[in-house]
Amino acid sequence: MTAPPQSEIPMRGPLEALEPEQPPPKARKPLGFYLAFAGLALVVFVFQVDVTALGISIPVIAEELHGTSLEAFWASIAFSLCVIASQLQWAAFSTSFGRKIPLLISMVLFAGGSITFALAHDMTTLIAGRALQGLGGGGIDVLAEIILADITTLEERSLWLGLMGIPIAVGNIMGPIISALFTSHVSWRWIGWLNLPVLSVSLPLIIVFLRTKAVDPDVPKRIKLQRMDWIGMTVSIVGILAFVLPLSWAGSLYPISSWKSIVPLVGGIVILAVFLWYESRPEYPIVPLRLFQNRTASMTLGGAFVHGVLLSAILQYIPLLYQSVELESVIDSAVSILPANIVSVVAAVGAMGLVSLAGGGYAWVIRGSWVILTVGTGLLALINIGSTRSELQGYPVLWGTGVALLRLLILPMQASVKNVDDTGLATSLLLFIRFVGSLVGLAIASTTFNTEFSHNLSPIIKDLRGPLAQLEDSDQAIAFIPQLKLLQNQVDPDIFMAVLGVYLEGFRTVFYVMAGIAVAGFITSLFTRELSLKNRESSAQAFEER
Known part of the structure; x- marks a missing residue:
């Protein structure tokens, strides 16, 4: 190829050369982006409803299913315990294997937990359903926020975070109202059934339109599994549960000042301290220091x-x-x-x-x-x-x-x-x-x-x-x-x-x-x-x- 004539090369004057180069204009989002965002918003909404819905219905549920006070307590906290124990783990898996599959698994677990909850005829089954919902909910909560960060740049993210705040707030608002209405006029079981139609809309939107780049496509899954921080994940779960359990039962089972609360609480703090010390060692820690x-x-x-x-x-x-x-x-x-x-x-x-x-x-x-x-x-x-x-x-x-x-x-x-x-x-x-x-x-x-x-x-x-x-x-x-x-x-x-x-x-x-x-x-x-x-x-x- 021959070089273009000198006259065809654009020249910049001295003042023009000093002007800062303008950033390229922001590209318009494709339709698939908005539909994927709608799917994320719906699944976040249904999770937030469940976070606040059950508290006021537990006495009615325990009475109908002939549950003890201890069973009612576990029905109240099973969801929160599983949410908090699983969040860091879901994030770690999604970093190695991509966000979409873990999110879909979370949604399936949440749906399965909702069905188990709605069909429960004893407190043990109901507690199992709430635990399944919590495991799925932990993934939904953290992965929706992470995916939103993945598919937007930091510069534009505040706007999308504000929009995602709508289903979060509306879910928190509607949770107690829905629970009170269903428990008083229909059946508490509809608190679980209500999740399914919302998930049935959000699931295909996410499957079809949430398209993200593959993470380390050339690395075999076996290698990805080997490099996971399995020790850190295990220690963190033990420490988290030991720490949050006495916080959960304060005022319900034992006072926070009781040795039955203090011993696991202190033990949990020690285990979490060991966890943070250990996290400086793995190549791929779940909580990089x-x-x-x-x-x-x-x-x-x-x-x-x-x-x-x-x-x-x-x-x-x-x-x-x-x-x-x-x-x-x-x-x-x-x-x-x-x-x-x-x-x-x-x-x-x-x-x-x-x-x-x-x-x-x-x-x-x-x-x-x-x-x-x-x-x-x-x-x-x-x-x-x-x-x-x-x-x-x-x-x-x-x-x-x-x-x-x-x-x-x-x-x-x-x-x-x-x-x-x-x-x-x-x-x-x-x-x-x-x-x-x-x-x-x-x-x-x-x-x-x-x-x-x-x-x-x-x-x-x-x-x-x-x-x-x-x-x-x-x-x-x-x-x-x-x-x-x-x-x-x-x-x-x-x-x-x-x-x-x-x-x-x-x-x-x-x-x-x-x-x-x-x-x-x-x-x-x-x-x-x-x-x-x-x-x-x-x-x-x-x-x-x-």
């Missing part, structure tokens, strides 16, 4: 832990406050927090969109979110006996807004990784830490409430007669809440109002403690650096057009 070397990543993980504490504790205790102090039904209490949930959806999507339009600048939004969450949590303590409907629906709005906005924590975590292919492991670690925080939050709230309830009940304990005598054991205070409305006109009005006041002070103390913990979350944000979100680098498992 390099993820902790960035200060922003470490502080973000701390913030995610606090976020989990506040999310689960307040989400569980606000409806209980309405059902006890305000004597609302289960359905009415779910409706009372509906405005807060609706506003939180709008706030989350709006904040993510704002970060996307601004081209970054998430740090100030995160700090502001912690301020909103702290103030909003403190406002909950203003709820009183006989509060107006507008107060009951309005006070939780700031809390819900702050909790929703803090989904942004995933951005600095993902921006902190040096290698884009570490994004999946970083995402799974953040979700895992947040889930651990949620169990710790429930343990803190339960211990705080029981302690304060017992302290404030002591002046009137001698006056408790008949059914109210059950409250002498503060561990029964939460389980007793459904009976309060029935006893309203059957016991001495002064004693009844005094009991409601004891409940109120117990919940207020929980909110005060949580507001203090929220301050710790704000402090973590002060040490979070503003990392660039301009990275357009794609993951090794990026979306593939065909």
Whole structure:
């Protein structure tokens, strides 16, 4: 080939040569991308419904299936235990074998667990169904977030995270309402059956349209299996279960101060410490220690832990406050927090969109979110006996807004990784830490409430007669809440109002403690650096057009 004449070579003037080269325009997403995203959104929605649905139905289920208190306890926590024990493992498998197959397996396990739950005629079968749902749910929760990170660039991710926040928030909103409606008017079994039509729509969308690049296609599966961190996976599961079990039964089986709680809790901490020490050795660890070397990543993980504490504790205790102090039904209490949930959806999507339009600048939004969450949590303590409907629906709005906005924590975590292919492991670690925080939050709230309830009940304990005598054991205070409305006109009005006041002070103390913990979350944000979100680098498992 001959070189073109000099006159045909484009020349750049001195000023033009100094201008920075403009990045290429963003390519439009193909239709398959949007349909794959819709499939992910649906499966995330059905998982989030199950996270919040069963709590209020367990007493009815246990009564119908003639279950013991111990069986009811295991039915309550089997799902959460299996979710938290499996998340890191699902992420590790997907890093070696690709995201799609593990996600499909997770969905099948979740569907199988839903069917087992719906058909259960004894508590053992029901617990097995919930455990299967948890194993599948752990994969759904973590893999959906990882896949979203794979198929979007860091620069555009905030917008898609905001959109994914819609099914997450709506699922959390609808879970208790669906559970209450089915349990009261149809059958609790429909909580399981409802999952199947949603999964039947999401499954073909993911199978057909979720097309990602193959990971290490030239490496035989046998080699991939050999290089898995099997020891780390085993040790992590043992440590996680030992740590979270006593947190789960705090206030239900044994107090957190009991040796039966302290021994496994300390043992779990020791095992997890050994796990982290060991993770510096494997070539392909499930939790690479390099993820902790960035200060922003470490502080973000701390913030995610606090976020989990506040999310689960307040989400569980606000409806209980309405059902006890305000004597609302289960359905009415779910409706009372509906405005807060609706506003939180709008706030989350709006904040993510704002970060996307601004081209970054998430740090100030995160700090502001912690301020909103702290103030909003403190406002909950203003709820009183006989509060107006507008107060009951309005006070939780700031809390819900702050909790929703803090989904942004995933951005600095993902921006902190040096290698884009570490994004999946970083995402799974953040979700895992947040889930651990949620169990710790429930343990803190339960211990705080029981302690304060017992302290404030002591002046009137001698006056408790008949059914109210059950409250002498503060561990029964939460389980007793459904009976309060029935006893309203059957016991001495002064004693009844005094009991409601004891409940109120117990919940207020929980909110005060949580507001203090929220301050710790704000402090973590002060040490979070503003990392660039301009990275357009794609993951090794990026979306593939065909």
